[in-house]
Amino acid sequence: MTGEETIRVTGVVTIDRSIFGLDEMRRPGEERPFWAELPVDGTPVRVGQGIAMVTSNAQSHDASVVIEVSPTVLTLGPEFELLGEWPWVTGAGEQILCNIDGPVLEFRLRANCRYTLRVWRAGGDTADARFKEMMGVVFPIEGLERYHFVFTPVK
16 A cells, blocks of 8 residues: 555444444554443544444444545535544554444554544434334334545545
């Protein structure tokens, strides 16, 4: 990786108990918290050292996810709300998107590098109401929210 290319991984995460997260594979002997150990405080995204917890506006559902590494700041469509941006520092570089059952997607960032993580969500404003309408009627519940994570290298 030269740091100038755009990398894109897409998939679906099954969100349970309204949470999912980003984490990183640990180096041998490395001890630090996992994403699910971050405090739940009502904010949509909590970030720690190489970990993040995302809180959905709906309980249990499947959400589409895009994870990108881009050398430039991206602009998404008007349906997306920027939930925030945070510094992100990698260790080993092997990143994972997880739900409460474990890893869902794997992607790679450069080891020992600094990024800015930006997280966007589409559909969050109506997700809870649509979830309540579908609960017990539709299974699996999907399409309530879409998430887009962008890692931009810090120069």
